[in-house]
Amino acid sequence: MDDIVKAAMAKWPNVPDCYGWLGLDARGRWWMRDEQVQRAGPFAGPGAHAQSRGSELRHDKLIAFIHRNYGCDGAGQWYFQNGPQRVYVELERLPWVWRLDDEGQVRAHTGQKAQAQHAWVDEDGWLYLQTDLGWGNVHSQDMERAARCLEAGRWPLAELPWQEVLRRSGCVPSPWQARQRA
Template identity: 60%
Template sequence: MDDIVQAALKKWPNVPHCYGWLALDARGDWYMRDDRIQRAGPFPRVKGSRIEHDKLLAFIGRNYASDERGAWFFQNGPQRVYVELECTPWVWRLQPDGRVLSHTGREASVDTAWLDETGHLYLDTDLGFGLVHTQDMALAAEAVEARRWTPQDCIAAKLPATHQYQRRPQP
């Protein structure tokens, strides 16, 4: 977490948490969801405004974490902004050299692989549980064929409970 964020937490320790205003889709893109967008419908049916500003994306990525309930958030100074997840808390990008990077750019080490009933591939890593990006399935297939990963079968609807994360955090 950024030093400036930790200092803000000490200075203003009782700022209310924020819910519904930030979301992460299955491709690793962040979305702002203001009141109008929230009234228009649930995420991901109504996504909101895609965040594209590089410095803001980096700031969110450095200050992205989870609480004891498995609810993921972005610590925005003194305010904790909880994240609605379309799928999982991490979206993995596979690199040609075999590395696995998160949607925030952090490198991860793979512990286990999972394959759901619709063919989505998930990785449990030292950072946590996430979905492999759809554009990286050729590299994923190479890893499976090389026996670096042996996917276990899973049911997508059971993944949040099994891997202890919340898709829609509530106050």
């Protein structure tokens, strides 16, 4: 976490959390979701559509700031610590999007290296890796590299239904919806 963020948290400790405004898609892209977009529907899952996605963030320094200040609370809800305000993230899939290089090295969408321990495929063909950083989905452009790693026996592979992936990962895909149910 950036020092400036830590200082802001100490200076303003009671800033309310923010829900529904930031989304992460299955390809590691960040989306800003204003009030109109939020009213159009959920970021992902049943009822989601192009109008409820929002505007893709393209500012490299802002994205790098988000990556440095990205974390998870004790309830499995992922957030971006924006100064004193915690901005909870709506996830299309899981909190990590794995990229693979030609040698099969795994990196998160944030740039962090990860060590894959196990691979899982769900009923819709999504490939997930369980790593030392946590659970995430493999980026669609890296499926050929992932297939080579699987063929080489680098990671054990098993089938796992999507709902079980969520349960085992401990991830809450929509903190906003979880808050509404509470």
